[in-house]
Amino acid sequence: MLDTMTFTKIVGSFCGALLIFLLGKWGAETLYHVGGGHGDDHAAAYVIDTGDDEAAEEVVEVSFxxxxxxxxxxxxxxxxxxCRACHKLEAGANGVGPYLYGVVGRDVGAADGFNYSGALSDAADVWTPEELNAFLENPRGYAPGTTMSFNGLPKAEDRANLIAYLDQLDD
Structure with a gap:
């Protein structure tokens, strides 16, 4: 069934297809070649001013x-x-997360009746505004292994406003 002539035709057709593919690739690269390679010393046809040459405005960093x-x-x-999807503001009313009534100045991991994951054991002793700021910016970075799935608040103003709100709620 499979003689030498048939085998030669099959191999020849594969080689021919490969040759056509390689020639097509070479022709496409030659036709659509954009920059790179051989002497990149050609000038742009026109220049679009993006304003990058101007001095960037200095952003003043405000302390927390x-x-x-x-x-x-x-x-x-x-x-x-x-925050309200997981936390409550009433003392002792835990949700998915611990209650946040009186959290500013409270000991870390001290919400009565809440079973903490243990990730906060290496954190600070008391929730000061600075510690809350660091935690709210990136909870998983502050306490690796925490079960809190919130990504954090990237804006420092939002964190400061939230801490001020939480601080005014307690006695």
Whole structure:
């Protein structure tokens, strides 16, 4: 069934197909070649001014203490909407997360009746505004292994407003 002539035809057809494929690839590269390779000394046809040459405006870094001093608890209440799915503000009323009534100044991991994951054991002893700021910025980075799935609040103003809101709620 399979003689030498048939085998030669099959191998020849594969070699021919490969040759056509390689020639097509070479022709496409030659036709659509964009920059790179042989002497990149050609000039652009036109230049678009993007303004990158201008000096960038300097961003003034404001310390967290200054942000906290000027924080707006009303705006913090709006930020609290991101937290209310898992946390409650009533003392002793735990949800998926521990209650946050009186959290500012409270011992870390001290919410009565809440079973903590243990990831906060290496954290600070007390939830100071600075510790809360660090935790709220990146909970998993602050306490690796925490079961809190929240990604954090990237804006320092939002964190300061939320901490001011939480601080005003306790006695």
């Amino acid at each position: 203490d200054e942000l906290l001093a000027s924080a707006d608890a009303g705006k913090g209440e709006r930020v609290w909407g991101k």
